[in-house]
Amino acid sequence: MNAGHAQIEAILAQLNRVILGKDAQIRLCLACLLARGHLLIEDIPGVGKTTLAHGIAKTLGLSFQRVQFTSDLLPADVLGVSIFDRETGKFRFQRGPIFAQLVLADEINRASPKAQSALLEAMEEHQVTLDGQSMALPEPFFVIATQNPQDQVGTFPLPESQLDRFLMRVHLGYPAAAAERELLSGIDRRDLVKTLQTILTADSLRQLQESVLQIHVSPALLDYVQALVAHTRRAPGANAGLSPRAAIGMLRAARAWALICGRSAVIPEHVQAIFPAVVEHRVRQRGSDEVAASRLLEAVPVP
Amino acid sequence: MTERVSYEQLLGISGCLALALLAHLATLPLWVLAIVMGCGLIRIGLARTGRGPPPQSVLLTVAALAVPLLFIRFHTFNGLVAGTALLAIAAGLKLLETKSHRDIYIIVLIVYFVSLAALLGGESFWLLAYLIAVCWLTTATLLRVTSSGPAPGWQGSLRYGGRILAQALPLTLVFWLLFPRFAAPLWQVPNDSQTAASGLSDSMSPGDITQLALSDEIAFRVRFASAAPPGQERYWRGPVLDSFDGHTWTRSTRGLAGSAPLRQQGRAYRYTVMMEPHQHRWIFMLDWPTGWDLPHAELSADYTLMQPDILSRPLDVTGTSYTQVQSAEPLTQNMRKRDTQLPLKRNPRTASLALQLRSAHPGDMDYVRAVLDMFAQQPFFYTLTPPKLSDNSVDEFLFDTKRGFCGHYASAFTALMRAAGIPARVVTGYQGGTRNPYGDYWIVRQSDAHAWTEVWIEPQGWVRMDPTAAISPQRIERGPGEVLGADDPLASRWQRKSPWFAGARLRADVLREVWRERILDFDQESQHKLLELLRIPEPDGQKLVMVLAGAMALVLGWLTWQVRRELSPQPRDVTTRTYARLCAKLAAAGVPRHPHEGAEAYAMRVALKRPELGTRVTALCRHYSSLRYAPPTAGITLGQFQAAVRVFRPQFKR
Structure with missing residues (x-):
């Protein structure tokens, strides 16, 4: 490590x-x-x-x-x-x-x-x-x-x-x-x-x-990731939410980020750090080109 | 809102409407119900084949026919029945034109309203239970229509609807207890002239009481304050009949007001009579009544308790009676004249029999005994199915048929007394009653109706003589059902054969009684007593409204809190609770956490804003982070975190 x-x-x-x-x-x-x-x-x-x-x-x-x-x-x-x-x-x-x-x-x-x-x-x-x-x-x-x-x-x-x-x-x-x-x-x-x-x-x-893959993911964090993914699917104005493949990738990216930060477990901040890069090209918003990832993040409380 | 209704939803709401209107079956004109039913059936039929509502012209035609008809029938659209009829027709028309969910919401509201209207017309427990069931079903139907997902099963909808109704219960209770009450009711339960008077009337022909004896209807209930008098003393005094035309006894007390004083003997019985409405003025009291708690009622000259108005609502009377009394004053000439009158040229054989007996027994009491002995020794029969009698009823009964019910004996006995010059009169009322073992009160049914005779004997005064007891002593001790043979109509009733049914009926009666005593009789006085208990002195409308508003606010607050909690679940475990405490402390110190902010990002923000807290907050948040997200074995324990949060006291600073 x-x-x-x-x-x-x-x-x-x-x-x-x-x-x-x-x-x-x-x-x-x-x-x-x-x-x-x-x-x-x-x-x-x-x-x-x-x-x-x-x-x-x-x-x-x-x-x-x-x-x-x-x-x-x-x-x-x-x-x-x-x-x-x-x-x-x-x-x-x-x-x-x-x-x-x-x-x-x-x-x-x-x-x-x-x-x-x-x-x-x-x-x-x-x-x-x-x-x-x-x-x-x-x-x-x-x-x-x-x-x-x-x-x-x-x-x-x-x-x-x-x-x-x-x-x-x-x-x-x-x-x-x-x-x-x-x-x-x-x-x-x-x-x-x-x-x-x-x-x-x-x-x-x-x-x-x-x-x-050894980075620990707690149940609370899984809840958070799931809540985020679910929110992208029903956020007002969003055309299509994250796919399950994207959700898996997001968690993996968050683990990699935790590793880069030198941590042994993923915390919500890690998810938030990679979230815009993972989400913005996937979730399109009606009218405008892209959805603001920060708006999506702000709508989901950290568990 | 504009979603189309499905066949199943239409069927459900039509059923609810039909059930709600069923409660009005007795009051609404049948053609109104027929129109509503027709509308429903047409709409359901159309929906079954997948078609929409019929064209507007059909609706207009039905409306143009029905509404004038209503006006012709009632001459108004106001009032309970007319209003309900109009509402029912409106619901039927709405059903006919139903196409979206919004239409169903309107019908649901009408169903609730129609159910409420049914309660304005009656206040029985079973009606309320039925209407609650209807509202429950309607709520479930509404839930099924409004549910966003696929319609859940009926069972689930009913459970959910029941939960919603149950949640309304506390507020209902508070309003029922505390809503300002008025000494006089706000509306009178309609005193419909069509409602037939029931029970005893103020005249008696042979066979009248026989009709009553077939009825299982309850006349009144009685609760004794202490022990009940024995069977042979439980005579419930009703109208006293003094005028005889040879066939029919009638009551003619006009001009004779005020009862002569009585000397009470023996023990007093205190009891409460719970009268069923019978559309007459008299109230049945234990023989002989001496006290009652109705301010406007008074005893007639015949010692019958009379109300100023006819009894169209249930009424409770608490009274005192002595089963042994003596008349304190001699019989007035008027009364003596009245009570010895017999029609001329009627019942001649009876008159000669009386003369014959009287010559053998000059003493009044001896004569009475001789007549009673005659009844006991000659072959007289006690039966519910006596032969019909014509004008000279007493003659025919005494010398030809010799079969009769209590009315026949009382009539014949009184006639014999009068023929001998002894003042006598027929008293009608009830005798006996059944004790309800489940509720410790007595039920007196129409089948307990009875007639007996009162004879004036010097020096004692009026003495009760029951010739029926001479024929059939068991009737007085046990009630008519026990005495009559198996082929009598009374005994062959199926419910008497089943002890289970009899028990269930008595239990249901207890429920009804509790309903009446606790719910219906909760009036202004009871409310004042309750408020005194609650230490709300001198309650007036304003105070009560304030209390009610408080209760309302409480419930609404609770609901809001519940909804909020459902929207943002509170932390359950200790770690998150402790963290929430830390956040609350920091928020109080001027740096609240954003809901979407992670612990460590929050700590960084706090450190930027309040550098002096930085190190400690960073450490604390780091602890929380690892407690919550790291594998369980890592570093710091929950106890340490808790202790650290407990001693952490940031100062507020702008």
């Missing part, structure tokens, strides 16, 4: 050096990965989404692939293709970029729904099926997708069913003034990423993920 927490502190410290002034977002990203969830980063270009993904891959010691989603991207470009080998006279499978431990799907909402769904199925099943043949994806397997805000031209917004597969959605946002000055004065971030140290091995990452 303590060793695990020290590792986490080191990871956070290192990532904070790359992305300045975004401690909370970085913690959320890490919690999402420790909870074995996929991450959606939504923001305008140029705030460091790709850099963050790079940094995480490097720090956690994961194999990294990046796919730039464009409107003419085909599923094969993501998953891979079978190519006829003249020498052997057989089809040989050429693996696509998805066969990596951390896949960065850049600007996922620029691709056609067909290409999007190829990725999203792989995310859910942790395997790829082509020509009737199933191939397991490497373990651990994370997808960090980025998307531009949807009011930009030429995008295919992800349908709600697809959004549900991302455990969290995080906004990075512009850096604060001090962080931005430091950013301007410092060296290029991409160069910095190359210098990062690998802190975790595949084994220790798995251990950390295991210890997320």
Whole structure:
């Protein structure tokens, strides 16, 4: 536990050096990965989404692939293709970029729904099926997708069913003034990423993920999570509440957050910390685009 | 609100309406009930085939027919019966046009109102029980209509409805006890002239009492303050009949007011007579009444207690009687003349028999004994089914048929006395009665009706002579049911065969009696006594209204509290209770917790606002957090947390 927490502190410290002034977002990203969830980063270009993904891959010691989603991207470009080998006279499978431990799907909402769904199925099943043949994806397997805000031209917004597969959605946002000055004065971030140290091995990452499941959850806290989930379903103006899958993911994310905070049990504050990231892309409100997570939180008393 | 009604809901509400109107069956014109029933049946029939209400024109036609008819019948829409009839027709029309839940709510309200109206017309216990059942059923129906989910089972609805009614009980009780009462009732229970007078009347023909003896109806009940007099002294005095036309005895006391004083002998009996309304003025008292607690009633010259008005409501009279008395003054000439009169040229054989006996027995008492001996020795029979008698009834009875009931004997005996010049009169009333072992009171039924004779014997005065006792002494000791043979109609009644039924009937009668004594007779005086007990001196309307308003506020407050508690359940276990205490202390110190705030976030906020409390509050909240959310083995115990919260006393600061 303590060793695990020290590792986490080191990871956070290192990532904070790359992305300045975004401690909370970085913690959320890490919690999402420790909870074995996929991450959606939504923001305008140029705030460091790709850099963050790079940094995480490097720090956690994961194999990294990046796919730039464009409107003419085909599923094969993501998953891979079978190519006829003249020498052997057989089809040989050429693996696509998805066969990596951390896949960065850049600007996922620029691709056609067909290409999007190829990725999203792989995310859910942790395997790829082509020509009737199933191939397991490497373990651990994370997808960090980025998307531009949807009011930009030429995008295919992800349908709600697809959004549900991302455990969290995080906004990075512009850096604060001090962080931005430091950013301007410092060296290029991409160069910095190359210098990062690998802190975790595949084994220790798995251990950390295991210890997320060891975090204690009391009945009172289960009540609270359930009350929150139930409230999203009947809150005035909400179109659709959280799915049971989302509820399970929320509890797991809260455990990961407790682990990051160095606690052995989940307390309501942990749930509240991850709640906006888990809920806001799932629960849509009639009229406006999204539901304010803080309003939902305020409506449910802590047991 | 605009949800469509289902067939089942329609059936339920129609049933409730029908049951509520059933309580008005006796008062409402039948055609009104027929219209309501027709409306209900048409609507149910339409709903059965899945159709909606009939077109507006049908409704208008029915209304245009029914309302004028009502006016023709009653000449008003005011008043209990007319109002109820109008309401019933309105409910029927509403039923006919019912399509949404809102219509059902209106019918439910009408059902409640119609049930209430039934209580204005009668106050029997069974009526109330029936109406409560109807309201219960109606409430359950309403609950089924309003329930948001799928309709629950009838059993569940009834249980829930019963709970709601039961919750209204305390407030009902308070209002019943404390609502300002008036010495005179606010409304008179309608004194319907159609209600037939029951029981004894002020005339007696042969066979009259025989009719009564077939009736099981209760005439009155009696509760004795101490021991009851023995059977042969339990004569309940009713109208005294003094005028005879040869066939029928009648009462002719006009111009004879004021009773001659009596010398009381023996022991006094104190008792309360609980009269059933019988539409006559007299009240049955134990022979001979000397005291009563009715300010306006007085004894007639014949010692019958008379009310100024006819008895249309139940009435309780507490009185005193002596079974042995002596007349203190001699018989007035008027009375002597009246009580020795016989019709001329009627019953000649009786007259000659009297002359013959009188010549053999010149003494009054000897003569009386001789006549009684004659009844006892000759083959006279006591029977409920005597042959019919014509104009010379006494002659026919004494010399031909020789079969009769008490009326025949009293009539013949009195005639024989008068023929011999001895003043005599027929007294009607009741004799005996049945003791209710479950309630320690006596029930006197119409079947206990009796007639006997009073004879003036010097120097004692009026002496009661019961010729029936000479024929059949058991009748006086045990009651008519015991004496008559198995083929008599009275004895063949099925309920007499079943002791279980008789017992159940007596028990039900006790219930009814308690109802009457405790509930119906709770008047202004009883209320004052209660208020004295409650230490509310000199109660007036204003004070009572204040008390009632207080009770109302109390109940509403309690309801609000209940609803609040249901909405936000209070912490049950010690940990959360202790934490709630900590939060309350901090709130008193000026930093209340938001309901959605976790303990540690709260502690941080407190630390920001009140840095001097920061460390302690953070530690306390951390303790709570781990007590509540961490695995049970971790660190601090509940006792320590409790102790720490107990000594934590933050100061209030702005």
